[in-house]
Amino acid sequence: MLPGGRRGGRALRAPRSAGISDRAEGAAAGPGHGGGKMPYKKTAGKRAPAKRKLAEVFALGEVLADTSRKEWKLGIPIGQGGFGRLYLADVNSSKSVGGDAPYVAKVEPSQNGPLFTELKFYMRAAKPDEIQKWTKSHRLKYLGVPRYWGSGLHEKNGNSYRFMIMDRFGRDLQKMYEENAKRFSHKTVLQLGLRIVYLVDYGLAYRYCPEGVHKVYKEDPKRCHDGTIEYTSIDAHKGVAPSRRGDLEILGYCMIHWLSGHLPWEDNLKDPNFVRDSKIRCRDDISVLMDKCFPGKNKPDEIAKYMEKVKLLSYEEKPVYQHFREILLQGLKAIGQKDDGVLDLGLSENGDLQTNPMPKKKRKVAAAASESTEAEMEATGSPEEKKPTSSNAVATRSRKMTSPKAKKGTATRRRVQK
Numbered sequence: 001m002l003p004g005g006r007r008g009g010r011a012l013r014a015p016r017s018a019g020i021s022d023r024a025e026g027a028a029a030g031p032g033h034g035g036g037k038m039p040y041k042k043t044a045g046k047r048a049p050a051k052r053k054l055a056e057v058f059a060l061g062e063v064l065a066d067t068s069r070k071e072w073k074l075g076i077p078i079g080q081g082g083f084g085r086l087y088l089a090d091v092n093s094s095k096s097v098g099g100d101a102p103y104v105a106k107v108e109p110s111q112n113g114p115l116f117t118e119l120k121f122y123m124r125a126a127k128p129d130e131i132q133k134w135t136k137s138h139r140l141k142y143l144g145v146p147r148y149w150g151s152g153l154h155e156k157n158g159n160s161y162r163f164m165i166m167d168r169f170g171r172d173l174q175k176m177y178e179e180n181a182k183r184f185s186h187k188t189v190l191q192l193g194l195r196i197v198y199l200v201d202y203g204l205a206y207r208y209c210p211e212g213v214h215k216v217y218k219e220d221p222k223r224c225h226d227g228t229i230e231y232t233s234i235d236a237h238k239g240v241a242p243s244r245r246g247d248l249e250i251l252g253y254c255m256i257h258w259l260s261g262h263l264p265w266e267d268n269l270k271d272p273n274f275v276r277d278s279k280i281r282c283r284d285d286i287s288v289l290m291d292k293c294f295p296g297k298n299k300p301d302e303i304a305k306y307m308e309k310v311k312l313l314s315y316e317e318k319p320v321y322q323h324f325r326e327i328l329l330q331g332l333k334a335i336g337q338k339d340d341g342v343l344d345l346g347l348s349e350n351g352d353l354q355t356n357p358m359p360k361k362k363r364k365v366a367a368a369a370s371e372s373t374e375a376e377m378e379a380t381g382s383p384e385e386k387k388p389t390s391s392n393a394v395a396t397r398s399r400k401m402t403s404p405k406a407k408k409g410t411a412t413r414r415r416v417q418k
Contacts (some may be wrong), residue, residue, distance in 0.1 A: 053109045055085045055161055064105065064163050066150035072165055075101050084108040084115060089165055103149060104168045110153055110160040114203035119164055122148035122207040126166075144198045169200060175256065176345055184258040184302065185344050187337045193255050193306075193328045194339055206242045214316040215241050225272040230263055234283060235315070237276035245313035248324065252307050255261050259300060260293040283311055302331030 062074045075088030075097030085108075087100040110117040126148040149165040160168050173192070177184065184192070204226070208215050220239035227236050231253045233246035257263050265278040282289035286307045290299045305327050313319055332339055 054080070055107050055109055055111070056159070057085065057156070058087065058107065058156070061096060062156075063153045064152065066152040066165065067165075070149060070150055072105060072150065073097050074105055075099075078104070084112070102168055103165050105165050106165050107154075107161050107163045110162045112162075115162050115164060118202045118207060119151055119162070121202040122146075122164065122166065123151070143207050144195075146198065146200050166200075169198060180345055181261075185259045185412070186259060186335050187332065188343050188345060189255050189259045190302070190328045190331050190337075191339060191341075191343060192258065193251060194325055204242075208241065208243050214243070217315045225276070225414070229269050229272055229275055230257070230266055233277065237272065237279065240315070243315050244319055245310060245315060245317065247318060248310045248313070252303070252310055255303055255306070256289070256293050259303070262293050264289065264292040283307075286311065300331060300332070302327050 057073055057077060060074065060076060064072045064074065067070065071092035072089050073092045073096075075090070077085050077087050079086040084106055085109065087105045088097050088099070089103040089105040090097045090101045106115055106118075120225065128146050128149075129148060131143050131145060135141065146167040149167075150163070151164040154161045154163055216238060217235075220241075223236075223239040223241075224241075225237050225249075226232065231250050233242075233249045235241075235243065235246050251373045253263060264282060265275040268274045268278075282292070286304055289307065290304050294300070306324060309324060309327065329339060
């Protein structure tokens with residue numbers, strides 16, 4: 001996940017061989033944008049949501065039958081959220097499910113909502129043939145959306161559970177970020193900005209443009225502050241539904257955090273109004289944001305330009321993604337790097353530039369070995385033009401699942417599928 005956890009919706013996750021934002025919303029002009037700051041006062045308390053039950057633990061070897069009557073066998077549980085569990089899974093056979101299982105099963109009590117919402121996205125947009133059709137029509141070699149393999153209801157001990165089968169991935173960026181002293185190198189941050197590798201959590205997925213008509217800007221107090229609080233957009237803080245400008249805003253906050261290790265509001269995350277107002281102040285003067293996050297250092301000019309460009313987007317506007325890509329590519333050029341498909345997860349002394357650059361000859365070999373494709377932002381979305389959900393989780397497509405903890409001054413290089 002992008003640093004911050006699941007609350008925002010998506011997760012950036014590293015494929016086993018080795019997803020941004022979801023409620024993101026933008027910064028400046030646009031319907032209802034308003035240049036003034038919102039008054040600093042506590043909003044009326046929300047009614048507490050109905051308490052969700054956590055799914056019981058299923059035994060090793062439990063068999064689930066999906067809606068097409070295909071059977072799936074569960075392996076060991078490998079994770080859990082507030083109310084769901086995640087298991088290794090494989091097609092049912094006489095063999096037990098091993099650690100190399102190619103699938104995972106998400107399981108929740110059927111009365112819970114998040115997996116139901118996520119299922120609607122996967123069933124509409126992530127079936128293998130839909131992904132293949134989308135990548136072919138857009139001349140891509142891959143799309144960073146996990147494939148959906150099946151779903152259904154499972155009865156056990158008088159309780160009903162909803163499940164979904166999807167591709168298995170490795171560790172998320174949050175873990176890699178923490179292993180690297182909560183900093184990524186300058187090159188890695190820009191490459192992650194250019195390339196959303198795999199987004200895996202669509203619990204807050206939202207159709208922002210049904211039938212080609214964009215949702216109108218409307219502030220809803222009941223939806224204020226949805227998403228991962230440190231990364232969610234200003235619009236989301238105001239209760240406005242997701243839009244493309246918000247996704248770009250959220251990505252901007254992530255890049256700043258990855259590079260500087262700091263966000264100006266991170267010490268007051270329990271006060272969402274404070275976070276909202278801090279973001280508004282920083283949006284109104286991007287130089288304030290850069291000064292607070294990069295004091296006394298060489299400030300990354302491309303990040304400031306990126307945030308300024310996000311600021312100019314209106315709520316319903318379709319961004320020219322190539323313009324944002326060019327800003328980040330210029331940033332790579334300025335530090336003497338190229339978008340070569342290799343994530344350097346090590347840090348230099350100042351956390352800004354990578355150390356021990358790979359020799360030119362070896363870099364060519366690495367590039368040839370990686371299944372890289374042109375990173376696409378122009379065609380972002382899903383086959384359904386589904387809006388990415390807000391904040392959290394990117395997966396890096398690398399050859400190893402594990403990422404050794406990098407020592408200061410050493411570079412851990414990770415090849416990614418672009």
